[in-house]
Amino acid sequence: MFGTERSSFLWDSKIPDGPLEEKWNSFKRNSKLISPNNRIKFKIIVIGTGLSGSAAAATLAEQGYQVSSFCFHESARRAHSIAAQGGVNAAKNYKNDGDSVTRMFRDTLKGGDFRSREANVYRLAECSIPFIDLAVSQGVPFSREYGGYLDNRSFGGVQVSRTFYSKGQTGQQLLLGAYQTLMRQVHLGNVKLYTNSELLDYIIIDGYAKGIIVRNLFTGTLEKHSAHAIAIASGGFGKIYYLSTLAIGCNATAIWRAHKKGALFANPSWTQIHPTSLPQSNGYQSKLTLMSESLRNDGRIWVPKSKEDQRPPAEIPEEERDYYLERKYPSYGNLAPRDISSRAAKERIDLGYGVGPLKNAVYLDFKDAKRTLGEDVLRARYGNLFDMYQKITDVDPLNEPMLISPSAHFSMGGLWVDYELMTSIPGLYAIGEANFADHGANRLGANSLLQASVDGYFILPATLPNYLYDKVDSPLVSTDHPKFLEAEETIKEELLFYTKAKGQKLVDEYHKELGKILYDACGLKRSKLDLESAINTIQKLREEFLSGNIRIPGDAMTKNAELEKAGRMKDYLELAELMCLDALLREESCGAHFRMEHQTEDGEAKRDDTNFQFVSCFEWSGDATKPILHREPLEFEFFLPKDRNYR
DSSP states (O other), rough: OSSOSSSSSOSSSOOOOOOOGGGHHHHHHSSSSOOOHTTTTEEEEEEEOOOHHHHHHHHHHTOOOOOEOOOOSGGGGGGGGGGGSSSSOOOOOOSSSSSSSSHHHHHHHHTTTSSSSSHHHHHHHHHHHHHHHHHHHHHOOBBBTTOOOOOOOOOOOOOOOOEOOOOOHHHHHHHHHHHHHHHHHHTTEEEEESSSSSEEEEEEEETTTEEEEEEETTTTEEEEEEOOOEEEEOOOOGGGGGSSSOOOOOOOOOHHHTEEEEEEEEOOOEEEEEEEEOOOOSOOOOOOBBOOOOGGGTTEEEEESSOOOSOOGGGGGGGEEEEHHHHHHHGGGGGGGGHHHHHHHHHIIIIIIIIITOOBBBBEOOHHHHHHHHHHHHHHHHHHHHHHHHHHOOTTTTTTTTTEEEEEEEEOOHHHHHHHHBOOSSTEEEGGGGGGGTTTTTTOOTTTHHHHIIIIIIIHHHHHHHHTTTTTTTOOTTTHHHHHHHHHHHHHHHHHHHHHOOOOOOOHHHHHHHHHHHHHSSSSSSHHHHHHHHHHHHHHHHHHHTTTTOOSSSSSSOOOOOHHHHHHHHHHHHHHHHHHHHHHHHOBBBBTTTTSBOOOSOBBBBBOHHHHHHHEEEEOOOOOOEEEEEEEEEESSSOOOOOOOOO
16 A cells, blocks of 8 residues: 555664763764854744743743744643643652663653664653753742652553652643743743744755745734744644544644655554543533543542443442453553553443443542542642542542543654654754654653653754754745745645635534544554555545535635634545554554554554564655655664563
8 A cells, every 4th residue: 555665764863872871961972063153143943832842942042043933822821731731750769769760761662662762762761850950940830748859659651650740730830831931032032932823834945944834823824934944843643533632723734744845754653542531421522631640540440340230339349340450460550551551441341341421431439549548638639630520520539430531642653853853854853742752652651741841951952053053154045935935825725725615514524534433443453454444434535525525614814713624634634544554554563553463362462573673654755645664673772672561
């Protein structure tokens, strides 16, 4: 089904030589630098104002670069980083329980099922230590112990306490820290902030990234901006499943359109299904609500042992409850990694043991923790999460178990980047969830806020000079350059096509159909038959969409949410096929990718290191049905792959 497959990988991952613990320091010692008086000569564009985008824009501006920051919200504070709840990891070993940079590196590499680069993962763990100090200096109100020390808790896939948290609103507090740092630079005139602006295209001239075109979402006008370098910090694409934990506005357009201009797309099928979302309650929902994984520290997950048990949970005695994670994975219990926990929940639900009105959930029970720790302690740890759950369901989770269910959440796949976070297009970078770099086939909880932060605060500012150092006298490309004008005309034609379409189908109807296709065929469980069927169905759905059977009220020169959705939907319909093609290609089970044909006798993932120890990187061929496959080999020198056993 692929167009072609290249016999060798043409791109340099730029991983430094030397011992693992010295690679990042060696890079920084030997990298190129730009003097302070020359930095003002460079203009940098940052797409997105979430944690990675705000951190990068603020840090680069503080260093002296001219920075333009773009977001499609009316405020940078609306970025989806605000929704992250449970915490951020750092290997500070405050609990004196055996943690270290090396242990965090191994936990992350193992949690990703040995499908990420060693050097990137070690750097993530290494940079975690100074990040906490930076966040504290910004005033982030991390929870503290009685004596005033920063508190820690555990997350899935680890046996130490390394997660720093601010009750159940860590993402919000970290984003506020980054936001205030960004707005200080805006106030000083070092950052130009463009709100209500959606990226629609990139300008690539002679193979180099030179600018962007955005649409002002209020006026509908197209605006052209040139730059010496561009950083994409637009987040992931989990909203492609329609029902997900992501905000409705989250989309794949910024990364997908970079892919169509030449940026490799890596591991598109690796999307994480989070184990502790509120279950779907009706057919009218457009998103699901996330309950932090941190709740699994004190909550116990179970279902009734009998499929026919209709009693309220409080009336079901202990001996008639199946604490299935504790039964199957006694070493980690309720803190088994997300991919394993989600599959275990789906298995119980699919076998008929689900609970709730639609039988599509499992219980998360705090009865035992309430008895041993007390209600005051639990409310201090998770108070806002309990309040949120009660507001949504009208149930107090300390008196009755929560109903939780797996839901699409985080994208491990994304734009391919090298060690310096540059895509395969020189001058175009991808940071945070927009890239594929650190998590492998499954992300460990509380590593997403960490990756977004260190990419923006520490890594991009250190690697960008390596590209810019010899371009001090390079002028900005004029926005009247033929490439700008050509791209502008192409965008106008696409917008005109949508607004002139006379079909009957709303964009949301396409999105719901696509989401169901992906959930069924490219979700928690995948098979060759289902994936091949899904690819055919997606192609037909895309043909229908492109034939003009869509209804877009309004015009292109005003605020028009349906028009915005249409462009994003076209991108989704192309990306969805690539996701299924990637899942079909990978004849193994690893992390979040579970192929039914490749499992052990006891139902666990069966990885194939002989044939699939690589990053699948796709090049746009001009035809969504025929991507060009490249394989970046993964080499393990410091922590050899082994069976991923959490029992």
